[in-house]
Structures are given as C-alpha cells and as structure tokens.
Amino acid sequence: MTELEGRDFTALGALIKGNREGEPRSRIELPADWIVSRQLSLPSQARSNLRQVLGYEMDRLTPFNPDQIFYDFRLVGEGGKGDRLSLELVLCRREVVQPWLERMRAAGAPVDRLTWPGAWPSANLLPDALRPRRRGHLLGLNTFLSLLALVLITAVLITPIWQKTQLVAAQNKELGRLRGQAAEVNSLREAIESAHKGSIAVLERKSNQIAMIDLLRELTDRLPDGTWVENLEFQGTEVQIRGESTQSAALIGLLENAPDFSGVTFRSPVTQGRNDQGERFHIGFTVGKVAGGS
Numbered sequence: 175m176t177e178l179e180g181r182d183f184t185a186l187g188a189l190i191k192g193n194r195e196g197e198p199r200s201r202i203e204l205p206a207d208w209i210v211s212r213q214l215s216l217p218s219q220a221r222s223n224l225r226q227v228l229g230y231e232m233d234r235l236t237p238f239n240p241d242q243i244f245y246d247f248r249l250v251g252e253g254g255k256g257d258r259l260s261l262e263l264v265l266c267r268r269e270v271v272q273p274w275l276e277r278m279r280a281a282g283a284p285v286d287r288l289t290w291p292g293a294w295p296s297a298n299l300l301p302d303a304l305r306p307r308r309r310g311h312l313l314g315l316n317t318f319l320s321l322l323a324l325v326l327i328t329a330v331l332i333t334p335i336w337q338k339t340q341l342v343a344a345q346n347k348e349l350g351r352l353r354g355q356a357a358e359v360n361s362l363r364e365a366i367e368s369a370h371k372g373s374i375a376v377l378e379r380k381s382n383q384i385a386m387i388d389l390l391r392e393l394t395d396r397l398p399d400g401t402w403v404e405n406l407e408f409q410g411t412e413v414q415i416r417g418e419s420t421q422s423a424a425l426i427g428l429l430e431n432a433p434d435f436s437g438v439t440f441r442s443p444v445t446q447g448r449n450d451q452g453e454r455f456h457i458g459f460t461v462g463k464v465a466g467g468s
C-alpha cells in the first residue's frame with residue numbers, strides 16, 4: 175500500500191483476484207485524504223442521464239473540469255421541495271492516479287476499479303472508457319510481489335527528491351517575500367532622505383535670513399536723533415525705509431557703514447517735511463545676515 179507522488183506506503187492497495195474463468199482483476203484503493211465528497215441536489219428530470227449532467231456541470235459544482243478528475247456518484251434520497259434528487263458526489267484528481275493506472279496496465283494487470291475507504295459496494299471512480307475490455311492473464315503471486323516491491327523501491331527513491339523540491343519551492347517563496355520587503359525598505363529610506371534634505375535646505379535658508387529684531391536693532395543704532403521711520407518694508411534681503419529726518423543727507427553714509435548693509439541709496443528724491451523741520455526720505459538697501467542674528 176502507498177500514497178502516490180512520493181508519499182509513504184500506507185494507503186494504496188492493488189488487489190488481484192481471479193474469477194472462475196481465470197480473468198485477472200485489479201483494484202486500487204485510494205487514500206481517504208485524496209477523496210473529495212459533496213452532497214448535491216439536482217432536478218428530478220436529470221435522473222435518466224445523471225452522469226452526463228454531472229459532467230456538464232462539474233466545473234460549476236467543483237473547482238475542476240471533468241477531464242481533471244475521476245468521479246462517481248450515488249443517489250442517497252429523493253423528494254423534498256421541488257421534487258429534487260439528492261446525490262453524493264465523490265471525486266479524486268486524475269493526474270495523481272493516472273501514472274499508476276499506466277504502470278499496472280504495462281505490468282499486465284490493468285485496473286478495473288478505483289475505490290476508497292468506506293466506499294459503497296458498487297463504487298468505482300474509474301470511467302468506463304478506461305476499464306479493461308479484454309480478459310487478461312492471471313498474474314502469479316511472485317510477479318505481483320515483484321511489482322509491489324518495484325513500486326515500494328520507486329517511492330523510496332522519489333521521496334527525498336520530492337521533499338527537496340518542496341524545500342526549494344518554499345525557500346524561493348520566502349526569498350521572494352524578503353526581496354519585496356527589502357524593496358519597501360529602500361523606498362522608505364529614499365523618502366526619509368529626501369525629506370531630510372528638504373528640511374536641511376529650509377533650515378539653511380532660514381539661518382541665512384536676517385531676523386527682523388536684529389534689523390530693527392541695527393537701524394536704531396545707526397539712525398541719528400531727529401529721524402523718524404514711518405514705514406519699513408522687508409522682503410527677503412531687500413529693505414526699504416521711509417520717514418523724516420533732520421539729517422537726511424547723512425543717512426546714506428551712516429547706513430553704508432553697517433557691515434551687513436550694501437547698495438544703500440535714495441529710491442526717490444528728498445522732499446521737504448510737513449512741519450518744515452525735516453526732510454522726507456525713501457532709502458533702499460540690501461541686507462545680509464546681521465551679526466548676532468539667528
């Protein structure tokens with residue numbers, strides 16, 4: 175007994191029996207975990223051609239196409255609402271059983287019945303088209319034992335290969351997952367670095383700009399008595415001041431002496447003040463970072 179595809183020999187049994195005419199018959203009993211069973215309900219009109227109806231509806235009733243499986247069914251009851259038929263559908267995957275059918279046929283003992291533990295007496299998953307049509311020759315006990323030994327040896331040899339294949343597949347899957355995580359980490363790192371560079375640029379720009387309090391302090395220290403600033407405009411590094419002074423002519427020289435002021439000039443002609451005690455002025459200049467500023 176064995177399970178196919180490299181499993182331990184615990185479930186598959188090939189029983190060779192002879193009838194009165196000496197015809198060999200082989201039966202394979204599949205492991206229970208290879209069997210899928212479903213309870214179905216079909217219209218009673220399908221009674222006369224249930225196998226054909228199941229074949230047409232197999233891909234809707236199960237995840238498989240009819241050519242991917244072996245299946246059998248039985249009626250377990252009828253009646254109920256709408257006169258429907260209750261069926262038990264049992265199936266197994268064709269691809270794992272087909273190699274064994276071919277081996278048994280090549281050995282001269284074609285299989286004419288596929289069953290499973292707990293199957294009903296007439297159950298047979300093997301379709302009619304694959305059942306042997308002609309009488310074969312009875313296998314001797316020695317031949318059968320030799321065939322069984324060959325099956326056992328083959329499975330023992332295949333098992334390590336199958337296990338290694340499964341291990342490689344699992345490792346490849348894990349490697350793909352880790353690569354995806356690494357790509358996400360790299361994306362996050364690049365985003366963080368970009369944000370950090372942006373923050374540094376903002377801080378550098380801010381540190382290079384003069385603080386308003388420092389500009390006011392510098393103007394207060396530089397402007398002489400008798401000078402009033404009525405309007406001060408400060409945008410970036412450009413400063414413009416308007417006001418009145420009794421010493422308008424001296425303002426240019428006083429402001430030029432400031433180490434962080436440059437391009438000091440009158441932006442408009444000096445005019446007489448409102449009370450004839452001073453002159454109105456409009457001066458503009460460029461300012462750098464005032465010493466002591468932040």
